Amino acid sequence: MGRAPRKRRRRRRAGGGGEGPDYLSGLPDDVVLAIFARLTTRQAVTLSALSRRFRGLLAQFGRVDSATVADPALPLPSYPARPSLIRRLAFAPSRGGVSPVAFRRLLDAAAYRGISELAIRLQRSGFVPKSVLSIRSLTVISLDSCALPRWCPAACPHLRTLKLYHVAIPQRMINIILKAAPVLETLEMVYCMGFAGSCCVESSSVRNLLFKPALEQRGVTLKMAGLRTVTLYTRPKVQTVRLEPAPEIRKGYLHIVRPRVKLQFRIRPFLDAGTGLTCLTLRGMAINL
């Protein structure tokens, strides 16, 4: 075994100044990827912080662009013999009841794959798991016919787009989400319910807003100082509309329906503040300026 020391020296990485041999860097890419494939993708990604050699491997990870899942019990698609990231997951169960455990597992699995877009469409407004708002890698969330829990932790530092269609969401959750998403740009709330009659949406980062109230909604308060475009509809039962001035507003589409009872809506402060307004559409009943 007199030759063993020479072999060790050869194995050490060129340029590395460390002591002793390196037992991982010298392996062929395929073998390292096969090893990483047996870890969670999340951990495989953290291993890119080992050294330059492993950072380069990140480019060879499998990338599943989009996965549509109907049955949460099935595993997510992945590449053989290499860790796989997932960009977009659409979950739309074909039958009504989804087991909460399986649903939670599905979201956890997606979170471990670095998912950045999540679309959930349930039937009959089922509850989504509490972990849905704490997947840190998400940039787009769209929920359709879901119900959010009364309270759940939220941490979405990269969230840019949030679409809520037919979602039951308590007022408290609106506040929690908007506070937890500092770079949220686009917010769509269409036919949402769950707040008692009226809701208040407050965020300084949102630039594009689409808001359509549900049938039973009485009041809307929108405090968004950074708005660029706003599309707002009301329905006959809406009694109060408060639209806080947004100095940077460019484009507005306001569809104010004739109310059943007297409507409280003063549009003047909003229009006065919007000096850069280039396009304004007013529809529905005539508005007294």
Add this chain to the structure above:
Amino acid sequence: MAAATDDAGDSNEMIRVVSSDGEHFEMPEAAANLSLVLRHMIEDDCADAAGIPLAVVAAKPLAKIVDYCTKHAAKSSGLTIEEAEELKRFDAEFIEVDTDMLYDLLVAADFMGVEGLSKLAVQRTADLIKGKTPEQNRETFGIVNDFTPEEEEEICKENEWAFQITKPPSRLC
């Protein structure tokens, strides 16, 4: 693996292999067939009395590989449940090696194309990595950190989701 053993009429012939440092080893042809490289050599009639030279594989890992192949070739056809269990136990014991040997086995198994052993060694390495921080892994495998602090910060930022784990409080689960 079963297919590898039953194609030869003269399967009890011994195949000689030579390690990179010149040591000779012998194994039955059925065992050599488990290695893709050796099988191709045998099919091409390159296996002569002088032995097949394996330039990349040193004597120590080769001894282990010969051991592995011989065991698996003998047990590969028509396994009973007990035999499968025994083979599993053998595998588990076989792969209880230090990182030095594990590295040699990974390289050798990859080079020789021994699929079962490759899988075994890959799994073992993954088990060693699992659940450790990058710093701990650097220590285990002797990897030198060649990033500047700024680069390291950049990597953490790029893949922030992977480095920061936010677990909801347990009472919510």
